[in-house]
Amino acid sequence: MDRRMDEVFGTEPQQALLRRGRAFHDLTRHDTRYTYYGRTVGLASAQDGDIDELHDLTVLQGNSHYATVSDDALPALRDNALARGLSVAHYARWTGGAEAFDAARAILDRHRLPKGLTPVTITPDSPPETVLKLAQVSLACGVLPPSGAVLRGLIKPAVAIVALDERGQPAACAAAAGFLHPDHPDGASTCWWGMLATRPERRGQRLALILGAMAMLDMTARHGFTHVFTGVEPGNTPSEAICTRMGLARDGTSVFGVADARQLPGGRMTR
Template identity: 65%
Template sequence: MRLGPDAPAGTMAQLAGVALSCGVLPPSGAVLRGIRKPGLGLVALDQSGKGVACAGAASYLHPDHPLGRRQCWWGMLATLPERRGERLALILGAMALIEMQDRYGFDEVFTGVTPGNAASEAVCARLDLRAETTSVLAFSDPRQLPGGRLTK
């Protein structure tokens, strides 16, 4: 399911539940619904309506920045442990890339993967995303993040 402006709160809760249970911090619902800026959230639901995987993408630079209308953030790929190996993160990640390009015109993405996270590195490689030597420095309250990390 794609989260739009009218997405039910329960669907947003399923996406957040998957992300947080996997140690991935989701952006705000207004960003994932595309309300505050160009963005989207995707969640795969099982037959009972339970979230089992998710992905997200959103603009992150000011529109006047030279890359502001070309490059977006992409990530938040997470899959519940019992559903791993089904390529759900790969599928949702690809869907997010395609929709950000088709809907909003973004043709570059920025993501963060902790070195050594083989599963995330494999998904990125499969989608033909390549590592660059760019580093991002972020500050946050460690009490607000499980394990004190923004990404896995």
Template identity: 55%
Template sequence: MATTQQDYFGTEAQISVLRRGRALFDLTDTDPRMTYYGRSVGLADADAQAMDRLAALIALQGNSALGAVEDGDISHWQAEAQRRNLTITHYARWLGTQEATQTARTLLDLHPLPQDLTVIRVDRDAPAEAMAQLADVSLACGVLPPSGAVLRGVRKPGIGLVALDQTGKGVACAGAASYWHPDHPKGQRQCWWGMLATLPERRGQRLALILGAMAVIEMQERYGFTEVFTGVTPGNAASEAVCARLGLRAEGTNVLAFTDPHQLPGGRMTK
């Protein structure tokens, strides 16, 4: 008998947020103002009513986010978060256009996967163990995997990649998924990309670069996305270097994630 796929990983509190996010997405997936990529439902754009809507989303889920905030507006949202006793995490948006796909192909030609590794695409037909190995790598590096139904491309366009060694152990991973509603101006062309994680013993082998390049190409070939974006904590030099190697550039906007620390101890969804 086939093993049932597990869709949620992390701590009990994280899993609760992921479940609530998925349930809310099932209710709001026709609303182009909303974003979702397998963690929590957020707002695509910041307008005059955004904070009140965010507060409602946070009350329901424990976490939510604004998808694109200008650099000059960050202090305003930080003050709003403090006023409402919410924690806020700032990620600078790095964007890759068609150039990133071309760069990804070149990098894969230059840097082949080590011979002792096999990359598995965690799709709807992949064994449950593949998803578990992807989650193990991601969580070991402090990165919360989005919902498995998204990474497997079941609930919306998405992919998960995991590199397995000869014993079947996951050692590196990457992921990507649609982010905006299809009717949003960015919805048909731009997707979220990231979840690059490598176990300490395999670092220095360019695995994040290789799997990241594979994910960029896969999202274009499979779903037609010509742009990818990711959020990088300012000052995270390693992540910034990988993004730059793949042709992504900091675009001057930011993802701001808001969390109710009472619902999610630690005050943030993921690294």
């Protein structure tokens, strides 16, 4: 068995969730309605499956989502999901096109990683220890990394970068990946971008900003994506500030996430 295809991270329930998501992606990867970027399989929008299907996906995997819903639709969806005994989270969608890539180029023109930090891009052949270091810094900030098969680019177009210090210890990370089916109308143009995480002792050095810009530009250079989106929990002002600096803006939609707390203690997959 190729161990790279089974790299998962986090607590035991989180690892089990990532494995279920990977397995279900294998079954649904030819269906344009579904999304996957290394965590669990969801529906691209509420038009791609009703609340009954979203409920079934959640019970099957432990977590699922609508990748795009109108903000106006959130209250009714929330009430319906809670009535079914599911936990609910929503993340405001921040999106960007050419202006975001221009901002990324400007950031890298002005800023470099501090001396002693080296950016390392995860590849299919990266040692497991390197992938684990990226996962460690992400988890230390409460962000569940996608499965290693996605971080390595083995099953989705992806870029994952970790900054290592002189001792080989991780300081910060960022990632991006395709999430829609390639035949979806936006599948070849729009990717997920995020997982910006920095160890507390290294904050204030623009590490997330720099690595985020690197990941964004690598995604367009390597894979041709021209638009990005990320989900930010309302009130997370540091993340909102980075999105604004990166040329992203709110678009009036959200990611609607649901979880089965019996399989996922706390009812949340990630921050």
